[in-house]
Amino acid sequence: MKNLKIYLGCLAVAASLFTGCIPQKEYVLLQDKSTEKKYENPYNPLDNITDKYFLQPNxxxxxxxxxxxxxxxxxxxxxxxxxGNMQRNQNFFYYQIDDSMNIDFPYVGLINLDGCNVKMGKAKVQDALKPFLKEYNLTFRLASNTFTALGEFRNQGVQTMQREQITIFEAVAQAGGITPFGKQRKLQLVRQMPEGPVTYEIDLTDKNIINSEYYYIYPNDMLYVRPMKAKQFGIGESFSIGIITTLLALYLTLQTVIN
Structure with missing residues (x-):
């Protein structure tokens, strides 16, 4: 009977070591899930990278x-x-798109950019300049490149993008990474589309995300990572439920041996 109690106590210690930890599949990125039962790739293939962002008011x-x-x-x-100092006053070249998707361009007047990406917007400005200029060079690019990171990111807030499109993993890294309590399998991407905002759910642990249409994020995208339920108990990153259960099981084991 005594040996049985010792055995059960040791079993409790071993079990606590496993149950107190977050399963590996919850946080390891880019896993090959094709071997999982009933797995189907939920992502559409990536058709192109550039020119997918459509201009928006503001x-x-x-x-x-x-x-x-x-x-x-x-x-x-x-x-x-x-x-006379072009570099110091380069902010004068910025044009804000109004609520009607217009910009007020010098001498030309209002140019409507509704339904345009950057390439199409440049073409519209070029068309507007044709009656006035024959030989010229036009620089046209998006100046407000930002995305928003909310939830279980170490560095929440508005993040500046160095390009018009970056990978979702670059965005996560730029936001300081996801905390141990973030649900990496259920990252929510909110994207502004011409017809309105659309929400997508992304599994960062699935390697198929690399070849999908959500591998790149664009200006004005919002990323949100929900917390795991363990955070509701007020347990910090450096302290785990596993520590509590391990100590309790060890105490019970020692009590069994002593008795």
Whole structure:
């Protein structure tokens, strides 16, 4: 009977070591899940990377018209003509898209960019300049490149993007990574589309995300990682339920041996 109690106590210690830990499949990234029973790839293939972002109200655009004649260039960049230091006053080249998806361009007037990505928006400005210019160079790019990270990120908030599209893992790294209590299998991506915001659920532990349409994120995307239930008990990252159960099981084992 005594040996049975010792055996049961040791079994309790071993069990606590396993049950007190977060399963590996919950936090290991890019797992091959094709061997799992009834697994089906939930992601559509990636067709292209660039030109998938569509301009939105309140976006800022960097637009500059350059011609062989500096005076003509100044005429179409009127906001910058009052300064001799172009670099210091480069903010004058920024144009904000209004609620009607228009920008007010010098001399040309309103240019509507509704339903345009960056490439299409540039083409619209070029079309608007055709009646006035024959030889010129147009710089047109998105100036407000940011995404938002919320929930179980170590560095929450608005993050600046260095490119118009970055991978979702670059975004996670830029936000400081996900805490041990973040549900990496259920990351929510909220994306602004022309018809309105759309929410997608992404499993970062599934390697099929690499070749999917959600591998890249775009300006104005929002990432949200929900916390695991363990966080509701107020347990921090450096302290685990496994520690409590292990100590309790060890105490019970020692009591059994002594008795």
């Amino acid at each position: 976006d800022y655009l960097f637009i500059n018209v350059s011609t062989p004649d500096p005076k003509i260039s100044e005429f179409f960049n009127q906001n910058a003509s009052n300064s």
